[in-house]
Structures are given as structure tokens and as C-alpha cells.
Amino acid sequence: MARARGSKPARPTIRDVAEKAGVSIATVSRVLAGIAGAGAEAKERVLAAVEALQYHPDLSARGLRARQRKLIGVVLPDLQNPFFTGLAQGVEEELCDAGFTLLLGHCDGKPDRERRHFEVLRGEGAAGLILVPSNGPGADYAPLAQWELPVVAVDRAPRGLDVDLVNTDNRASAREAVRHLIALGHREIVLINGPEAFDVSVERLAGAREAVADAGLPPDSLAVVHSDFHQDGGFKAMEQLLGRPQRPHAVLVANNLMTLGALQAIHERRLRIPEDIAVVGFDDMPWATALWPPLTAVAQPATELGRTAASLLLDRLAEPRRVPRHVILRNRLQVRASCGARAGQNP
Amino acid sequence: MARARGSKPARPTIRDVAEKAGVSIATVSRVLAGIAGAGAEAKERVLAAVEALQYHPDLSARGLRARQRKLIGVVLPDLQNPFFTGLAQGVEEELCDAGFTLLLGHCDGKPDRERRHFEVLRGEGAAGLILVPSNGPGADYAPLAQWELPVVAVDRAPRGLDVDLVNTDNRASAREAVRHLIALGHREIVLINGPEAFDVSVERLAGAREAVADAGLPPDSLAVVHSDFHQDGGFKAMEQLLGRPQRPHAVLVANNLMTLGALQAIHERRLRIPEDIAVVGFDDMPWATALWPPLTAVAQPATELGRTAASLLLDRLAEPRRVPRHVILRNRLQVRASCGARAGQNP
DNA sequence: ATGAAAGCGCTAACAT
DNA sequence: ATGTTAGCGCTTTCAT
Numbered sequence: 001m002a003r004a005r006g007s008k009p010a011r012p013t014i015r016d017v018a019e020k021a022g023v024s025i026a027t028v029s030r031v032l033a034g035i036a037g038a039g040a041e042a043k044e045r046v047l048a049a050v051e052a053l054q055y056h057p058d059l060s061a062r063g064l065r066a067r068q069r070k071l072i073g074v075v076l077p078d079l080q081n082p083f084f085t086g087l088a089q090g091v092e093e094e095l096c097d098a099g100f101t102l103l104l105g106h107c108d109g110k111p112d113r114e115r116r117h118f119e120v121l122r123g124e125g126a127a128g129l130i131l132v133p134s135n136g137p138g139a140d141y142a143p144l145a146q147w148e149l150p151v152v153a154v155d156r157a158p159r160g161l162d163v164d165l166v167n168t169d170n171r172a173s174a175r176e177a178v179r180h181l182i183a184l185g186h187r188e189i190v191l192i193n194g195p196e197a198f199d200v201s202v203e204r205l206a207g208a209r210e211a212v213a214d215a216g217l218p219p220d221s222l223a224v225v226h227s228d229f230h231q232d233g234g235f236k237a238m239e240q241l242l243g244r245p246q247r248p249h250a251v252l253v254a255n256n257l258m259t260l261g262a263l264q265a266i267h268e269r270r271l272r273i274p275e276d277i278a279v280v281g282f283d284d285m286p287w288a289t290a291l292w293p294p295l296t297a298v299a300q301p302a303t304e305l306g307r308t309a310a311s312l313l314l315d316r317l318a319e320p321r322r323v324p325r326h327v328i329l330r331n332r333l334q335v336r337a338s339c340g341a342r343a344g345q346n347p
Numbered sequence: 348m349a350r351a352r353g354s355k356p357a358r359p360t361i362r363d364v365a366e367k368a369g370v371s372i373a374t375v376s377r378v379l380a381g382i383a384g385a386g387a388e389a390k391e392r393v394l395a396a397v398e399a400l401q402y403h404p405d406l407s408a409r410g411l412r413a414r415q416r417k418l419i420g421v422v423l424p425d426l427q428n429p430f431f432t433g434l435a436q437g438v439e440e441e442l443c444d445a446g447f448t449l450l451l452g453h454c455d456g457k458p459d460r461e462r463r464h465f466e467v468l469r470g471e472g473a474a475g476l477i478l479v480p481s482n483g484p485g486a487d488y489a490p491l492a493q494w495e496l497p498v499v500a501v502d503r504a505p506r507g508l509d510v511d512l513v514n515t516d517n518r519a520s521a522r523e524a525v526r527h528l529i530a531l532g533h534r535e536i537v538l539i540n541g542p543e544a545f546d547v548s549v550e551r552l553a554g555a556r557e558a559v560a561d562a563g564l565p566p567d568s569l570a571v572v573h574s575d576f577h578q579d580g581g582f583k584a585m586e587q588l589l590g591r592p593q594r595p596h597a598v599l600v601a602n603n604l605m606t607l608g609a610l611q612a613i614h615e616r617r618l619r620i621p622e623d624i625a626v627v628g629f630d631d632m633p634w635a636t637a638l639w640p641p642l643t644a645v646a647q648p649a650t651e652l653g654r655t656a657a658s659l660l661l662d663r664l665a666e667p668r669r670v671p672r673h674v675i676l677r678n679r680l681q682v683r684a685s686c687g688a689r690a691g692q693n694p
Numbered sequence: 695a696t697g698a699a700a701g702c703g704c705t706a707a708c709a710t
Numbered sequence: 711a712t713g714t715t716a717g718c719g720c721t722t723t724c725a726t
Contacts, residue, residue, distance in 0.1 A: 011494075013718095013719055013720085014719065014720065014721095015719080023696075023697085024696065024697045024698075025697090025698095025719090025720080025721095026696070026697060026698080026699095026721085026722080027695085027696060027697075029720070029721060029722085030695095030696090030721095030722095033721080037695060037696085038695075038696090039695055039696075042695080042696080054490070054493075056466055056469055056470050057470060057719080057720075058411070058470065058472065058718085058719050058720070059407075059467070059470040059471050059472070060406075060407040060408075060410040060411045060416065060471065060472050060718090060719080060720090061407075061411050061702090061718070061719035061720040061721090062719080062720055062721075063407040063702095063720090064405070064407045064408050064411055064702050064703065064704085064718090064719080064720070064721095065701080065702050065719080065720045065721045065722080066702085066720080066721060066722090067702070069407065079432045079435060079436050079439075080429065080432060080433065080436065080633075082427065082429065085426045085427060085432055086427065088426060089426050089427065089453075092453070101450070101452075101467050101471075102451070102452070103448070103450060103451075104449070104450075104451040105448075105449070106436075106439070119403055120406070120448050122403050123403050123404060123405060123406035124406050124407065124448075125405065125406070125407055143401070146401075147358075231633055257633065259637075260633055260634055260636070260637040261637070263637035263638075263639075264636045264637050264641075267637075267638075267639040267641070285634075286427075286578055286604065286607055287607055287632075287634040287637075289607070289611045290606075290607040290608070290610040290611050290614075290634075290638070291610075291614075291637070291638065292610075292614040292639070294611075294614070360702095360703055360704085361703065361704065361705095362703080370712075370713085371712065371713045371714075372703090372704080372705095372713090372714095373705085373706085373712070373713060373714080373715095374711085374712060374713075376704070376705060376706085377705095377711095377712085380705085384711060384712085385711075385712090386711055386712075389711080389712080404703080404704075405702085405703050405704070407702090407703080407704090408702070408703035408704040408705090408718090409703080409704055409705075410704090410718095411702090411703085411704075411705095411718050411719065411720085412703080412704045412705045412706080412717080412718050413704080413705060413706090413718085414718070
């Protein structure tokens with residue numbers, strides 16, 4: 001078990017490199033940092049030594065000394081929702097090139113887990129944070145401001161924290177989706193929405209209502225049921241809807257997971273889509289085209305959302321005192337057949 | 348921009364806590380580490396000071412000194428595949444309690460990105476690594492052994508590296524799936540498999556062949572087409588199959604993404620499932636029940652795979668020289684209707 | 695262009 | 711039970 005004395009299988013340090021290259025550790029450090037003022041010849045010798053020893057700097061030590069690490073935290077509500085992982089992918093694509101590493105955490109909607117992630121991030125000396133806030137009960141984003149940690153929020157604004165924010169035009173796209181349904185002749189429409197407390201829910205509902213108003217239809221042409229953004233919730237909401245004496249003609253479901261549940265409820269009742277009931281989902285997921293009929297959905301540019309958030313964070317890192325900026329990305333209604341349209345048709 | 352001199356909004360250090368509590372930094376350190384030999388009264392004062400100052404230890408400094416960080420790397424081939432994120436979730440569940448944080452990376456199947464993750468992990472001083480190896484061309488897992496980084500592999504063995512491994516009984520479950528199809532009366536069966544070079548592909552093929560042999564059927568009752576584990580690949584493979592003069596009666600598709608593609612190809616030809624062609628997938632995903640008919644699939648316990656990997660890693664951390672262990676988790680055939688069975692029927 | 699040396703915040707060995 | 715102190719591996723003045 002004990003290592004033979006004198007052998008040196010331990011990780012090489014900067015000192016080993018310096019010794020091997022016949023220079024001082026300061027020179028090694030400079031070469032590695034790519035700082036001007038490093039002799040061409042010395043540089044070469046250092047690089048050779050690095051290669052020979054398979055030297056990789058200790059990032060903890062570097063971070064400790066430099067008081068800043070090339071580390072960006074990403075905290076998400078849920079790793080199982082492809083919308084969020086798509087987002088994470090976008091963040092990574094953008095940040096990787098800038099030499100940052102991601103510290104990814106998810107909180108399953110639990111504010112205390114979320115807070116724990118914040119504390120770790122702080123402890124790790126993360127340079128910034130990209131956050132999809134849970135905004136759950138008891139969530140507290142104030143410490144982030146106090147720590148002066150650069151934050152950019154995605155998809156929702158963190159309650160009580162004014163920071164850079166990227167999201168999508170939820171209102172406009174919900175409006176477009178409902179407008180589309182109306183144009184197709186559907187009248188009794190229902191929105192299976194997310195929790196009432198979420199901004200995105202509020203926005204999507206507002207958009208849907210606008211579409212109804214635009215068309216000069218009575219407000220009660222649109223019914224709303226609030227659910228929880230989960231598959232099971234979508235199932236139950238749809239079940240309940242289909243149990244009513246008067247079945248809706250069309251549903252707009254406010255996220256991908258609930259759409260799955262709603263679809264199952266429809267199938268179990270042996271209803272045909274779109275003849276018996278038309279369906280439009282939010283989030284265009286890989287499975288949308290595997291369904292029959294394929295699903296019409298509001299496509300949210302998840303990856304681009306992530307990329308935008310990342311570049312916003314990079315900007316802020318460069319200019320910490322800048323006033324918070326909001327950017328809104330456009331969603332796109334991807335028309336397929338579940339809404340009752342012929343493929344490609346977009347009235 | 349410049350901070351007023353004398354003010355102290357900077358992060359509190361252990362020294363600030365010590366001062367406020369009227370003890371030495373060593374005592375603070377001991378209290379925080381929960382080490383015996385800390386006076387009850389001193390302990391209380393320290394904790395109060397920590398709370399008052401909102402002190403959080405600098406993890407870089409701690410890691411530097413202790414030469415070990417409570418950090419576990421997880422590197423995955425793909426963040427968009429729910430199988431892998433389910434796995435990550437399982438890992439986190441298990442490791443979180445043990446006080447570890449995850450450093451999650453994905454490589455999109457690219458060995459160089461994979462290697463970069465390894466280097467970062469090493470640089471960060473990660474205590475261990477949970478790896479789903481890409482095993483792509485040029486992938487080299489040798490450095491991991493050289494660094495003596497505890498590794499546990501999941502789903503596939505890293506080429507050239509003998510480490511702890513968790514995977515599923517791919518062979519047995521493929522065999523069961525095909526047996527099921529045969530029992531249902533299907534004869535011309537095709538397996539849309541992953542890349543030939545992958546162990547999982549080899550295993551699943553072997554299992555499928557065994558089922559055919561078990562049933563006393565001629566070997567050519569089972570055809571195989573190799574694809575790439577992606578949606579598009581599944582689509583193309585199925586397209587090609589359906590273009591043949593003699594259409595297969597049933598397909599087993601070797602992962603969730605390819606199943607999506609295959610389904611789309613089937614729908615586009617207006618074929619009915621399971622009357623015209625029966626379908627069994629690998630990976631039981633949330634969308635399986637939203638399909639009509641709902642999908643019969645080999646359910647892989649992704650989360651449990653992750654949890655098992657994590658606990659294996661914890662074991663190894665405790666006992667580094669232990670001989671590598673393999674654990675195999677059972678898959679379960681989730682029978683629904685796409686295979687032609689009546690729900691619940693399992694011949 | 696290069697080196698010597700201070701010290702980042704913490705833990706652990708040693709002293710009391 | 712508690713304090714003093716020596717570094718962990720690195721970056722960064724300050725000399726030269």
C-alpha cells in the first residue's frame with residue numbers, strides 16, 4: 001500500500017516543470033498564461049517540459065491565487081426536461097470556446113437545493129451564474145446580489161432580483177398559436193396552462209386571450225385550466241376536460257411534459273386527433289414528429305436561449321456595472337397536423 | 348468603480364470568523380469540519396459568527412490544502428438523450444447526500460472534448476469520475492489510469508481501461524423482447540441496431556439471435572441493420588427497410604432516439620402499428636405512453652444505473668485498491684400495445 | 695527577459 | 711481544548 005520512498009508518481013507541479021526546463025516557476029507561469037515577456041527559447045523549453053511531464057496546472061491553486069476561476073454555474077429546475085438540457089447545451093457551446101467550464105446543478109424545483117447550489121458556486125469561486133429560477137415558495141435570490149455574483153436569468157425573472165434576462169415572446173407566440181386554431185375553425189378552445197404563479201403562464205394566458213379578442217370571439221371561447229408543467233398533471237387536466245359534457249374542440253398545452261400527458265388521456269378515450277380534438281403543444285421536441293398525426297407546436301429555441309444567456313454573461317463579466325438587459329427571442333409556430341391543418345398550411 | 352478604502356464588503360475569510368468569535372482560526376476550522384475536540388461554548392460562538400458574517404469557506408483553498416475535493420466528475424456522450432440525463436440524476440441523488448458536487452460534462456461523442464473534460468477534472472482535483480465512454484475513434488482512456496483517478500464506467504466499458512462497471516443485461520433483455528415478438532406470431536423480424544463497434548450493440552444482437560435459435564426458427568428470420576443511435580439514423584434505417592419488397596413483420600429498435608425516427612418513417616408510409624408492423628423499442632421514455640398505440644419497450648433503469656454507479660464510486664473511494672467490480676442491472680420488458688400484444692399480456 | 699519572494703484561504707501537525 | 715505555524719500550487723509584484 002505504502003508508496004516506495006523516493007519514487008515520484010505524484011502529480012507534477014509547476015516546480016517540476018521549472019526544474020526540467022531550467023527556468024524559474026515565474027517563467028513557467030508566464031508562458032502558460034501566454035503573457036508577453038517570455039523568451040522564445042525559454043518558452044519552447046517550458047512547453048517541452050509540460051508535454052514531457054504531462055503537466056496540468058492545479059486549478060484550485062490557480063483560482064485561489066487569482067481569486068477568480070474560469071467556472072460558470074448553471075442551475076436548472078429539472079434535468080429531465082429536454083427544454084432545460086437543450087438550454088444547457090447552448091450555454092456550454094458558447095462558454096466552452098471562452099475557456100469556461102460549467103458547473104451544472106438542478107434543484108427539482110426545491111428552493112433549498114437551489115440555495116445549496118448557490119453556496120457551492122460561491123465556494124468554488126464561480127465567475128458567474130446562469131439561472132433558470134425555480135421561484136418556488138421560499139426561494140431567496142437576494143444573497144446572489146449581495147455576493148455580487150454576475151447572474152443571467154433564463155426563461156423567468158428570479159423573484160426579487162434584477163438581472164440580465166433572456167426569454168421568449170411567450171405572449172406573442174401563444175397568441176399566434178390560438179389565432180391559428182381559430183383560423184382553422186376551432187371555437188371551444190382550452191389552454192392547459194402552467195402554475196398560475198409563473199410569469200410564463202401569465203404571459204401565455206394573456207396571449208391566448210388576445211387572440212380570442214382579436215377574432216371578435218366571446219371571451220369564454222377560451223377556457224383555462226392550470227396544471228403543473230408535469231406529465232401527470234397534463235394527463236389529469238385533460239382527463240377532467242374530456243369528462244365534461246361539452247368537450248373542447250382544441251387544446252393548447254403550455255409545455256412539452258404536459259402535452260405528453262394530455263395526449264395519453266386523449267388516446268385512452270379513443271378520440272381522434274385532430275378530428276375530435278385538435279392539439280397544439282409548447283416546445284417542439286424530438287418526439288413531435290414520431291407522433292401520428294405529428295404535433296403542431298410552438299418551437300422554443302432552447303439552444304439559442306442558452307447561447308444568448310452565455311454571451312450576455314460574458315458581456316457582463318467584461319462590464320460588471322452595466323444596467324441589466326432583457327433580450328427576448330422569438331418562438332416559431334411549427335405547424336404539422338395535430339392542429340387540423342394540412343402540413344405546411346398556415347392560415 | 349474603486350471600492351472605498353477601509354470598507355470591507357469582500358468575502359469574509361476564516362480569519363474574520365475567528366476574530367468575531369474570539370478564537371483562533373484552527374478552532375474555526377475544527378468546528379466547521381465537525382472534528383472532535385471543540386469546546387461546546389467555542390463551537391457555539393463560531394457558529395454564530397459564521398451565520399452573522401454569512402461565511403462560506405473557499406473551496407479552492409480547502410481543496411488545495413486538503414489535496415482532495417468533494418467533487419465528482421460525470422462525463423456523458425450526450426445531454427439530449429434522456430437516458431443519460433436520467434443517469435446523471437441518479438448519480439446526483441446518491442452523491443449529494445455524501446456531500447459531493449457534480450461537475451457535469453458532455454462530449455457529443457467527440458473524443459477530444461471528452462479528453463478536455465478529463466483534463467479539467469484532473470485540474471479541479473475531482474475525487475472521482477463517472478463515465479459513459481464515447482469509445483469513439485481516437486478515444487484514449489489510458490491517462491485516467493495513470494492519474495490514478497477512481498473511475499466507474501456506465502453502460503459500456505471504456506476501451507483499454509479496466510474499471511468498475513455498471514450496465515444492464517442487454518443480451519437477456521434483447522432476447523426477451525424478440526422472444527415476445529415471436530410468441531406473438533411475428534416471423535420476419537428486424538433489429539435496428541446501434542453501431543457495430545459498440546458492446547451494447549453486440550450484446551443486443553446476440554440476445555436477439557438467441558431468441559430466434561431458442562424458438563427453432565431459421566437464423567434468417569432475424570435481419571439486422573446497423574445505424575447510429577440517432578433519430579435521423581433510425582428514420583433512414585426504417586425507410587430503407589420499408590422500401591424492400593418484403594416488409595418485415597416486426598422491428599426491435601435498439602434505442603429511444605432511433606425509435607422516434609423509425610416511428611416517423613412508419614407513419615409517413617401510412618402503415619398501422621402493430622397490424623402492418625409491430626414495434627418494440629429500447630429505453631422506456633416519457634413519450635412512450637403518449638403514442639398511439641403506446642410503445643412496448645425494454646425499460647432500462649437509468650436512474651438506478653446512476654445511483655449504482657455512484658455507490659460503486661463511493662466504495663472505491665473508501666477502498667482504492669479493490670479489484671474492479673461489474674454489476675449488471677436487469678432490464679424489464681414493458682409490454683404495451685405497439686408489439687401487437689393486448690395490454691398486460693406477456694406470453 | 696527572468697528570478698526571488700510574498701501570500702491567496704485553508705487544514706493539519708505540533709505545541710501548549 | 712485551543713493556538714501557532716508551515717505549507718498546499720499557483721500568480722504576481724518587485725528586483726535585477
